[in-house]
């Protein structure tokens with residue numbers, strides 16, 4: 001496929017007229033990335049934007065022990081490498097080809113000239129960056145919430161073990177702390193405690209009735225196993 005046809009498939013260039021794509025096609029270069037090869041290295045300076053015309057890449061960070069954290073998988077039509085071009089900071093992550101991939105590249109100067117002349121591309125990049133930030137927000141939120149859920153669950157288990165009376169289906173806590181007190185105990189907000197308790201109730205792990213909580217045997221077993 002010729003370069004113009006490849007560019008036409010890329011969402012950030014979709015709005016562009018034919019002559020602009022033709023102009024852009026003269027400035028992009030093509031490159032093949034073998035499966036497993038590193039295209040962008042975390043913390044190295046970056047001076048090109050990449051567009052995937054075919055194949056698949058992963059955006060990854062590596063922990064101290066080499067553990068891989070995948071931030072995103074990008075497929076044909078997606079772009080990467082825009083962050084270093086925009087803020088002139090080193091690459092924010094590694095980008096590794098998952099399978100053999102055909103890439104189009106645009107150097108810093110060509111990228112900037114194009115964005116200045118065609119704000120629709122800049123807006124499309126911003127929209128995609130917003131989508132990526134939303135996704136990252138969701139991941140961070142889930143991480144924090146899961147952690148808090150675990151803390152709420154542990155508090156419930158401690159209460160059940162110290163104050164619980166055997167009852168039909170589990171251990172009954174007669175006088176539980178208020179949600180505000182529990183929030184203070186585990187360093188979170190009352191709303192989050194409330195959300196966690198409601199979630200546990202919905203999943204049939206707890207039964208709440210005024211100041212009483214019945215902690216089901218299954219929940220206690222689960223918590224013991226997780227401890």
Ligand code: CMP
Pocket residue numbers: 040046059071072079080081082083084085090091092093094095132136
């Ligand atoms: P840059 O920092 O230049 O090099 C690494 C690239 O990975 C980065 O630009 C983005 O294009 C891409 N990238 C970094 N973080 C994410 C993420 N959370 N989701 C999707 N792509 C990302």
